[in-house]
Amino acid sequence: MWLISGVLIILAFVWGSSFILMKLALFDTNGNPVYSALDVAAMRISIAALTLLPVTIVNFKKVPSNKWGWILGVGTFGNLFPAYLFTSAQTEIPSAIAGMLNSLTPLFTMIIAILLFRTVVSRSQLIGLIIGFIGAVILISDGGDMSEVFSGSGGISIAACGKVALATLFYGCSVNILKNKLLDVGATTIAAIALAMVMPISLCALLGSDVLTVLAENESGVKSMMAVVVLAVIGTAAALAVFNALIKWTDALTASSVTYIIPVFAAMWGFVNGERLTLWHLVGGMVILLGVALVKRGDSGKK
Numbered sequence: 001m002w003l004i005s006g007v008l009i010i011l012a013f014v015w016g017s018s019f020i021l022m023k024l025a026l027f028d029t030n031g032n033p034v035y036s037a038l039d040v041a042a043m044r045i046s047i048a049a050l051t052l053l054p055v056t057i058v059n060f061k062k063v064p065s066n067k068w069g070w071i072l073g074v075g076t077f078g079n080l081f082p083a084y085l086f087t088s089a090q091t092e093i094p095s096a097i098a099g100m101l102n103s104l105t106p107l108f109t110m111i112i113a114i115l116l117f118r119t120v121v122s123r124s125q126l127i128g129l130i131i132g133f134i135g136a137v138i139l140i141s142d143g144g145d146m147s148e149v150f151s152g153s154g155g156i157s158i159a160a161c162g163k164v165a166l167a168t169l170f171y172g173c174s175v176n177i178l179k180n181k182l183l184d185v186g187a188t189t190i191a192a193i194a195l196a197m198v199m200p201i202s203l204c205a206l207l208g209s210d211v212l213t214v215l216a217e218n219e220s221g222v223k224s225m226m227a228v229v230v231l232a233v234i235g236t237a238a239a240l241a242v243f244n245a246l247i248k249w250t251d252a253l254t255a256s257s258v259t260y261i262i263p264v265f266a267a268m269w270g271f272v273n274g275e276r277l278t279l280w281h282l283v284g285g286m287v288i289l290l291g292v293a294l295v296k297r298g299d300s301g302k303k
């Protein structure tokens with residue numbers, strides 16, 4: 001039990017730290033841009049895919065041909081689109097806020113399961129969904145007038161928050177594909193092949209970029225590149241492998257409890273980095289987690 005708890009905390013630390021790593025890749029210590037959002041996302045996908053390439057080479061012939069389309073869906077919705085949406089959003093909002101909004105993933109997972117896969121929802125889960133989205137509204141509003149937020153005069157960009165929400169929606173699509181279409185394929189194999197399938201797109205995005213120029217000429221180029229490499233190798237490739245092992249040791253429900261801890265580390269890193277966090281931000285994050293807890297509770301009650 002202690003081993004499982006320790007792995008959960010380590011995994012939450014890694015994924016919770018990914019938001020500050022994206023910020024370090026995007027900006028220098030003075031807040032000046034270093035690499036663009038598209039470049040950071042493309043490098044993250046490419047490096048992670050190359051890291052897991054041995055797994056892809058060993059296992060790609062073992063995957064049935066009728067699963068390739070679904071794996072491509074995982075690569076697109078679970079990796080490619082969210083990678084850009086998160087980096088793009090973090091050019092406008094603090095990393096801690098992005099980390100808290102990431103907790104919407106289980107809620108969107110449940111909604112997609114209901115709409116597309118006709119999953120039966122319990123009263124507890126329905127209440128959890130409503131509470132979770134109320135928490136998101138509190139988080140975005142920062143305790144102010146929502147009319148100011150939607151008009152763009154508020155302190156937090158509604159468009160940037162929308163990008164994070166869209167990324168979690170895509171994560172929900174990916175999780176449902178995994179749950180309903182790819183149960184007979186190993187999770188690490190899926191992660192490796194999914195990344196390999198979308199890597200050509202990320203490499204094409206890098207062809208016309210100025211990544212090498214920034215690396216050579218910007219005084220923060222090397223430091224920001226190191227953040228990208230850690231984000232890709234540890235935060236994407238290795239974390240997926242650990243998560244897969246955790247599911248084998250326990251079950252998907254236990255492994256998914258990492259969702260509750262990620263925002264804690266995201267908020268911690270944001271505070272250390274000097275990001276502005278108000279009481280309303282923390283209240284909104286806690287309300288989202290309450291909604292997620294109710295959704296998970298309803299899910300465990302049906303097992």
